[in-house]
Amino acid sequence: xxxxLSKYFQKETEAxxxxxxxxxxxFMMFISIIRFWAHGWIDQLYIQPxxxxxxxxxxxxxxxxxxxxLIFGICALAALGVALGFKYxxxxxxxxxxFTYIELMDKTTYLNHYYFISCVAFLxxxxxxxxxxxxxxxxxxxxxxxxIPKWTIDSIKLSICTVYFYAGLAKxxxxxxxxxxxxxxxxxxxxxxxFLGDFLQQSWVHxxxxxxxxxxxxxxxxxxxxxxxxxxxxxxxVIFHVMTRVxxxxxxxxxxxxxxxxxxxxxxxxxxxxxxxxxxxRIDYSKVTSxxxxxxxxxxxxxxxxxxxxxxxxxxxxxxxxxxxWRYLAxxxxxxxxxxxxxxxxxxxxxxxxxYAQFKIKDRESGEEFMVxxxxxxxxxxxxxxxxxxxxxxxxxxxxxxxxxxxxHKNVGVFVESYVALNGRLSQPYINPNVxxxxxxxxxxxxxxxxxxxxxIKGL
Amino acid sequence: xxxxxxxxxxxxxxxxxxxxxxxxxxxxxxQNDTFDRAAMLSNWADNIIIPAYTAxxxxxxxxxxxxxxxxxxxxxxxxxxxxxxxEDAYVSFQHVxxxxxxxxxxxxxxxxxxxxxTDVLEVESFIASGVYDFSLPSTIDxxxxxxxxxxxxxxxxxxxxxxxxxxxxxxxEGYRTYLQTLSNTIADLTDxxxxxxxxxxxxxxxxxTSSSASxxxxxxxxxxxxxxxxxxxxxxxxxxxxxxxxxxxxENVEGYYKKDISKKLLLEAIDATRNFFNxxxxxxxxxxxxxxxxxxxxxxxxxxxxxxxxxxxxxxxAENKANELNANFVLQIETDNSKMLGSYNELQRIVVLLKVDxxxxxxxxxxxxxxxxx
Numbered sequence: 001x002x003x004x005l006s007k008y009f010q011k012e013t014e015a016x017x018x019x020x021x022x023x024x025x026x027f028m029m030f031i032s033i034i035r036f037w038a039h040g041w042i043d044q045l046y047i048q049p050x051x052x053x054x055x056x057x058x059x060x061x062x063x064x065x066x067x068x069x070l071i072f073g074i075c076a077l078a079a080l081g082v083a084l085g086f087k088y089x090x091x092x093x094x095x096x097x098x099f100t101y102i103e104l105m106d107k108t109t110y111l112n113h114y115y116f117i118s119c120v121a122f123l124x125x126x127x128x129x130x131x132x133x134x135x136x137x138x139x140x141x142x143x144x145x146x147x148i149p150k151w152t153i154d155s156i157k158l159s160i161c162t163v164y165f166y167a168g169l170a171k172x173x174x175x176x177x178x179x180x181x182x183x184x185x186x187x188x189x190x191x192x193x194x195f196l197g198d199f200l201q202q203s204w205v206h207x208x209x210x211x212x213x214x215x216x217x218x219x220x221x222x223x224x225x226x227x228x229x230x231x232x233x234x235x236x237x238v239i240f241h242v243m244t245r246v247x248x249x250x251x252x253x254x255x256x257x258x259x260x261x262x263x264x265x266x267x268x269x270x271x272x273x274x275x276x277x278x279x280x281x282r283i284d285y286s287k288v289t290s291x292x293x294x295x296x297x298x299x300x301x302x303x304x305x306x307x308x309x310x311x312x313x314x315x316x317x318x319x320x321x322x323x324x325x326w327r328y329l330a331x332x333x334x335x336x337x338x339x340x341x342x343x344x345x346x347x348x349x350x351x352x353x354x355x356y357a358q359f360k361i362k363d364r365e366s367g368e369e370f371m372v373x374x375x376x377x378x379x380x381x382x383x384x385x386x387x388x389x390x391x392x393x394x395x396x397x398x399x400x401x402x403x404x405x406x407x408x409h410k411n412v413g414v415f416v417e418s419y420v421a422l423n424g425r426l427s428q429p430y431i432n433p434n435v436x437x438x439x440x441x442x443x444x445x446x447x448x449x450x451x452x453x454x455x456x457i458k459g460l
Numbered sequence: 461x462x463x464x465x466x467x468x469x470x471x472x473x474x475x476x477x478x479x480x481x482x483x484x485x486x487x488x489x490x491q492n493d494t495f496d497r498a499a500m501l502s503n504w505a506d507n508i509i510i511p512a513y514t515a516x517x518x519x520x521x522x523x524x525x526x527x528x529x530x531x532x533x534x535x536x537x538x539x540x541x542x543x544x545x546x547e548d549a550y551v552s553f554q555h556v557x558x559x560x561x562x563x564x565x566x567x568x569x570x571x572x573x574x575x576x577x578t579d580v581l582e583v584e585s586f587i588a589s590g591v592y593d594f595s596l597p598s599t600i601d602x603x604x605x606x607x608x609x610x611x612x613x614x615x616x617x618x619x620x621x622x623x624x625x626x627x628x629x630x631x632x633e634g635y636r637t638y639l640q641t642l643s644n645t646i647a648d649l650t651d652x653x654x655x656x657x658x659x660x661x662x663x664x665x666x667x668x669t670s671s672s673a674s675x676x677x678x679x680x681x682x683x684x685x686x687x688x689x690x691x692x693x694x695x696x697x698x699x700x701x702x703x704x705x706x707x708x709x710x711e712n713v714e715g716y717y718k719k720d721i722s723k724k725l726l727l728e729a730i731d732a733t734r735n736f737f738n739x740x741x742x743x744x745x746x747x748x749x750x751x752x753x754x755x756x757x758x759x760x761x762x763x764x765x766x767x768x769x770x771x772x773x774x775x776x777x778a779e780n781k782a783n784e785l786n787a788n789f790v791l792q793i794e795t796d797n798s799k800m801l802g803s804y805n806e807l808q809r810i811v812v813l814l815k816v817d818x819x820x821x822x823x824x825x826x827x828x829x830x831x832x833x834x
Contacts, residue, residue, distance in 0.1 A: 356815050426765045
């Protein structure tokens with residue numbers, strides 16, 4: 001077995017696909033940050049709010065006032081460095097750190113595709129993506145190589161396959177398949193899309209989209225991997241992601257996924273893409289291709305680094321990726337309701353949840369109590385996200401409690417009256433209104449102050 | 461490579477759709493089993509909003525002219541006529557307060573007409589100095605109906621004593637001028653809003669059938685819910701009853717100086733909000749498409765609970781509960797605040813149904829930022 005493994009890790013393949021992936025990834029990240037900046041979201045999401053929701057264990061990661069722009073600037077420059085393959089190792093590490101820092105600043109903005117980008121960026125730290133078609137290779141041809149270990153490209157394919165497959169598994173539940181939820185809510189509201197608007201009102205279309213979405217997610221990794229179906233698969237990737245872009249406000253993600261799918265193709269296509277880019281930017285293509293295909297010393301050192309360093313780390317990384325989504329099984333009650341174990345598991349666009357949370361502050365010394373206007377402390381976006389996620393509610397409760405303690409109230413208790421509607425069900429009380437949230441602490445343990453979900457969702 | 465053709469053709473079609481889909485504002489031809497959002501928007505604009513503003517406009521014109529008459533000749537009779545005109549206009553205002561979009565949003569209409577309690581000290585200092593600018597955000601609690609309330613009901617205990625402020629007071633001129641400016645401002649702002657609707661905004665509003673967050677349906681729904689939660693539930697009942705503070709705040713009731721008008725205004729507001737929900741035309745008993753019909757249409761798709769019926773019946777419950785209150789909320793708060801709290805609780809239930817259930821059913825977006833429905 002280990003002979004098979006070690007033989008596999010020594011297999012080589014053309015570097016072009018990884019180079020193209022690197023170029024597009026860096027470029028799309030650069031565009032994403034500029035787009036984010038241009039929409040004014042840096043100010044709106046990270047500078048205007050008074051308060052930020054933190055990830056458990058990462059409370060020290062906070063926006064830094066106006067200097068937050070600096071973090072984005074560094075991230076954008078790093079992305080550019082990655083795209084150009086300029087001081088690649090440094091660039092990708094800086095990109096990973098700055099991008100992840102940005103994502104950790106406020107839990108409100110959590111999106112599965114940001115998580116995906118962090119994962120890919122981490123992975124790419126260990127890949128020789130600058131060995132071909134990069135500034136680094138141009139400056140120092142000895143560092144370049146037109147052949148790289150096959151496992152480096154496979155690891156990106158594994159990343160992408162994991163996302164799709166787990167997203168597909170997540171859709172295997174009774175709400176999605178038998179009630180066509182939440183598409184039954186999302187699609188009819190898109191009545192103004194040309195050609196499709198009227199179809200989206202029909203019930204059979206909701207079921208069609210639900211089932212095809214699940215089948216697509218589950219099958220696409222295999223269709224992409226299997227050469228005879230690859231072009232068909234790519235067409236499906238394009239159709240699927242353009243469709244979701246038309247229907248939902250999901251920014252750059254569809255384009256990132258379309259472009260990432262190119263990694264499944266053989267080197268031939270990638271050589272042509274590189275040729276095209278070279279012509280566009282008047283790069284001397286002959287310089288690109290005039291790289292060694294292998295060499296003793298450099299290759300040997302690279303092999304040792306890989307064997308002792310990169311491969312073990314990535315093995316752990318992928319094990320975590322594959323196991324982490326299953327942690328929800330350790331918690332009681334319905335996952336969609338309690339959200340314990342929901343994030344970081346590729347549950348993409350899976351449910352519609354709307355909530356309402358009214359907080360009551362009790363000053364036990366004086367016996368006084370009063371309700372709080374959430375809008376005094378949170379932006380509408382934050383209030384919306386907070387209202388149906390228990391960890392947010394707990395964190396906000398503590399923030400309120402401490403705020404009023406500072407104002408001079410004594411022995412402060414914080415209670416919440418909260419309702420949540422999940423996937424079209426009538427709103428139900430969400431949290432026990434008699435539990436003093438100031439006395440509850442964030443942890444990995446089950447939050448027993450959540451009220452039970454009075455329904456059942458079967459499946460994964 | 462022959463697969464390339466099978467990729468490009470669908471690609472081109474889809475890219476055309478992507479191009480066409482951003483902020484499409486052309487009305488659609490609908491088949492008979494789809495819901496006509498444009499019809500709903502035009503029912504809102506033509507049968508509810510514009511008629512309500514038209515009626516309100518007449519009332520504020522009358523308020524302005526009665527103010528002029530009073531200032532020219534401050535008698536008890538003119539004061540009482542002015543008071544009646546003020547009350548009629550205030551009641552009529554409850555039917556337009558929720559329409560904080562377009563010009564009204566731009567002018568901060570509700571804040572200019574109905575912020576209470578009035579900052580009496582500041583008003584008195586303005587009257588003394590004669591220098592004030594009602595367009596400044598800092599003056600919202602020095603103008604509007606509540607400020608007039610103070611000037612015609614709150615200056616003194618009896619009508620004769622009130623009139624003295626406008627006749628024998630050393631700064632009677634200042635009081636008259638301030639009172640006139642208050643009425644004139646209300647009339648002027650109302651005229652601006654109504655003109656905006658009748659001179660173009662109506663068409664913009666109805667044509668903007670986009671399903672995005674900037675479309676009329678989403679924008680208006682957010683404004684409607686915000687009005688109900690903050691101005692109606694909290695403003696008229698919650699805040700005075702002490703829900704958001706340590707103690708009840710009876711001085712924060714609507715119509716504080718008139719004393720017996722708070723319940724009337726509350727009932728009118730609940731009625732207006734409920735009627736809008738049901739698509740009832742302003743001024744007659746016909747109904748047209750609105751939230752109720754939209755929810756019913758969507759309900760037939762998702763076979764859920766009959767949400768529109770739940771909401772409407774809760775409106776009735778809230779109205780009945782509010783009816784049990786004393787006409788004078790200050791008295792109610794001081795003698796039995798639990799009734800105010802009971803009324804608040806019934807109003808509160810509607811907030812949850814609107815803000816959670818209706819928002820989900822209509823898939824209303826409240827933010828423009830990227831999201832992925834997680």
